Amino acid sequence: MIGFETSLGTIEISQEYFANLIGHAASECYGVAGMLSSPYQTVRSRVLRRADPVDKGVRVRSEDGKLLVDIHIAVTYGVNISAIVKSIVHKVRYTVEEATGFPVAKVNVFVDSMKAQ
Numbered sequence: 282m283i284g285f286e287t288s289l290g291t292i293e294i295s296q297e298y299f300a301n302l303i304g305h306a307a308s309e310c311y312g313v314a315g316m317l318s319s320p321y322q323t324v325r326s327r328v329l330r331r332a333d334p335v336d337k338g339v340r341v342r343s344e345d346g347k348l349l350v351d352i353h354i355a356v357t358y359g360v361n362i363s364a365i366v367k368s369i370v371h372k373v374r375y376t377v378e379e380a381t382g383f384p385v386a387k388v389n390v391f392v393d394s395m396k397a398q
Contacts, residue, residue: 283343285383294381299350300339306376307338307352307390310368312360314396317353347386348377355394366390 284293304316316338340351350373356365370388377385 283341283348283383285343285346294383296341299341299377300337302376302380303339303341303350303352303373304337306372307354307369310365310372312357312362312365313369314355314357314394317355317393344386347384349386350377350388351391352388353391353393355396356392358395358397362392366392 282293282295283299284291307313308316318337338353342349342351352369352373354369356362369390373388374385377383
């Protein structure tokens with residue numbers, strides 16, 4: 282759970298909600314071939330004996346009242362990776378801030394694989 286204190290109380294949002302929101306936003310960007318599990322998620326799914334982690338490819342942390350987002354993706358072969366990453370960063374930041382109202386400090390995009398069309 283990611284939690285923030287406001288003048289009205291505490292707001293908590295689950296990791297699964299962020300994973301679905303961010304994963305959907307990133308997958309919509311041109312050139313993204315899919316989301317990939319991070320090494321942390323792969324180990325955790327093996328320990329918990331889950332076939333497919335719920336938060337595949339997305340990790341969200343809170344630091345100093347702002348969100349830090351890590352995204353692991355596969356891109357389509359032959360596209361401009363720099364343009365894809367910039368597009369993902371802008372779209373994820375906008376989507377999260379619009380949906381939750383929480384400020385996003387940083388979006389880290391890890392290109393772990395390339396896939397042919």
